[in-house]
Amino acid sequence: MSYMQDEQKKTTDSYKNIAAFIQGKIEAGEWSAGRKLPTQRALAEEFNVNRSTVIHALDILKDKGYIESKSGSGTFVSKHSSSDISRNMMNWNDYSKYSVYPTNHQTVRKINNLELDQSLIQLGKGELHTSLFPRDSFNKSLRTLENTFDNYGYNDGTGDDRFRQAISNYLKKRGISSSPQTILPVSGALQALQLITLGLLQRGSTVYAPHVSYIHSLHMFRTSGMRIKSVPFTSKALDADYLREHLSGNHHSSVLYINPTFHNPTTQTISSNNRKDLVEISNQYKMPIIEDDIFRDLWLDQEPHAPISSLDNSGHTLLIGSFSKTMAPTLRIGWISGPVDVIDKLSDLRMQLDYGTSYLPQLALYDFLESGRYEQHLLELREELRYRRDMLVHLLEENMDDYATWEVPNGGMFIWVLFSEEVNIRRLFTSLVGQGVLINPGFIYSSYPNQYVRLSFASSSVEEMRRGILIMRKVIEQHQMTVLE
Ligand SMILES: Cc1ncc(COP(=O)(O)O)c(C=O)c1O
Numbered sequence: 001m002s003y004m005q006d007e008q009k010k011t012t013d014s015y016k017n018i019a020a021f022i023q024g025k026i027e028a029g030e031w032s033a034g035r036k037l038p039t040q041r042a043l044a045e046e047f048n049v050n051r052s053t054v055i056h057a058l059d060i061l062k063d064k065g066y067i068e069s070k071s072g073s074g075t076f077v078s079k080h081s082s083s084d085i086s087r088n089m090m091n092w093n094d095y096s097k098y099s100v101y102p103t104n105h106q107t108v109r110k111i112n113n114l115e116l117d118q119s120l121i122q123l124g125k126g127e128l129h130t131s132l133f134p135r136d137s138f139n140k141s142l143r144t145l146e147n148t149f150d151n152y153g154y155n156d157g158t159g160d161d162r163f164r165q166a167i168s169n170y171l172k173k174r175g176i177s178s179s180p181q182t183i184l185p186v187s188g189a190l191q192a193l194q195l196i197t198l199g200l201l202q203r204g205s206t207v208y209a210p211h212v213s214y215i216h217s218l219h220m221f222r223t224s225g226m227r228i229k230s231v232p233f234t235s236k237a238l239d240a241d242y243l244r245e246h247l248s249g250n251h252h253s254s255v256l257y258i259n260p261t262f263h264n265p266t267t268q269t270i271s272s273n274n275r276k277d278l279v280e281i282s283n284q285y286k287m288p289i290i291e292d293d294i295f296r297d298l299w300l301d302q303e304p305h306a307p308i309s310s311l312d313n314s315g316h317t318l319l320i321g322s323f324s325k326t327m328a329p330t331l332r333i334g335w336i337s338g339p340v341d342v343i344d345k346l347s348d349l350r351m352q353l354d355y356g357t358s359y360l361p362q363l364a365l366y367d368f369l370e371s372g373r374y375e376q377h378l379l380e381l382r383e384e385l386r387y388r389r390d391m392l393v394h395l396l397e398e399n400m401d402d403y404a405t406w407e408v409p410n411g412g413m414f415i416w417v418l419f420s421e422e423v424n425i426r427r428l429f430t431s432l433v434g435q436g437v438l439i440n441p442g443f444i445y446s447s448y449p450n451q452y453v454r455l456s457f458a459s460s461s462v463e464e465m466r467r468g469i470l471i472m473r474k475v476i477e478q479h480q481m482t483v484l485e
Pocket of ligand 1: 126187188189190191214259264292294321322323324329333334
């Protein structure tokens with residue numbers, strides 16, 4: 001075969017392969033009616049062909065009635081197809097539209113997917129770069145599982161006693177006296193929030209939360225039938241007067257959710273006076289506080305103020321911790337600390353839902369904590385994060401001074417950057433994705449539009465951070481040019 005014939009055959013085979021692949025997914029029922037297909041660019045990369053080959057394959061499937069295009073939105077598995085296969089297909093996308101848990105905000109879903117794309121510079125992600133995981137020292141703890149993993153049956157949902165004791169010791173070092181019976185291991189802080197919502201709160205309760213907050217907490221409260229009341233959250237304080245004013249009218253079944261230390265996404269830490277105020281308010285109005293303190297160990301300059309729960313002697317506060325931010329979110333391990341009655345209730349709920357947290361991460365973390373390797377890891381991690389924070393601040397000073405302002409955080413993993421009005425944040429987000437950089441726009445953390453962007457100094461390498469900020473500057477400059485033209 002000549003070179004030309006060879007190329008022609010390759011192209012023919014390629015579009016047939018792509019069409020067969022997509023048709024196969026639809027016929028096997030893996031891709032339901034209404035599902036969005038990967039972009040032409042993604043398919044071209046996946047099959048290592050150019051876009052015109054992909055377009056040819058899609059045209060064939062359109063003619064056969066398997067897929068349909070919606071202008072501006074992309075290509076979808078056909079809902080109203082004339083083909084027998086599509087007519088008989090279960091339409092899971094329509095069926096699940098009104099489920100108890102609706103799907104995430106479109107931008108949040110997009111970010112969730114793009115966060116897995118290794119080719120992008122991750123400039124907003126809320127997790128440590130893989131190089132910051134204490135691989136060698138954690139491996140030592142993993143090896144101890146050979147001897148410590150000795151409990152194979154269903155238990156009572158309260159978790160492993162050794163892990164509970166280790167968390168009790170860990171909390172003592174942070175000024176909180178909690179016996180092991182007041183600790184419930186959970187599969188991450190998000191599950192802690194879910195258990196508290198399902199097990200303790202009532203539908204229709206009011207959840208007071210800072211006006212910008214961790215997205216998944218708000219989504220979960222809302223989908224569980226809670227009403228969210230946004231509390232003004234300014235520098236170093238949640239507005240206590242606002243809370244008093246609203247609670248004095250009606251405090252029936254209210255709860256306060258706060259991430260008080262290196263708050264996600266603003267990185268603010270509330271003052272010790274504000275913490276005392278919140279405890280006083282919660283006692284006065286019998287309003288529980290959910291203290292989500294998962295960034296506490298990431299302090300960089302000085303130890304943060306004592307947790308709210310350590311100031312509360314009347315059992316109103318439930319403290320949540322996790323190893324997702326200091327180790328790795330894939331460990332899926334955290335805890336709730338609260339009165340024994342609460343822990344009993346929530347462990348019973350665990351028995352109804354999933355029989356409790358897996359023992360393997362509990363045992364590995366038990367050894368990591370008790371051997372002193374966790375505290376050693378934190379010392380090294382802080383040093384590295386301090387360096388990265390200073391680098392990002394330096395990069396922002398050099399490149400973003402004309403467009404944005406920010407405060408230097410003294411802990412956590414983010415810088416909360418406020419862009420001037422002339423920067424269109426939605427456009428910035430989309431253009432940066434096109435240029436291989438992912439940021440977290442501030443509007444996903446609040447129901448109000450805003451000019452903020454969450455940048456992370458922990459989730460990419462220093463070199464990637466540098467490239468990302470330079471690309472961002474170029475994109476903003478190009479936009480300015482088009483506005484001026
Ligand atoms: C404030 C806050 N709470 C909870 C979570 C969820 O943590 P986990 O991975 O432990 O479920 C996150 C994750 O980003 C967070 O930022």
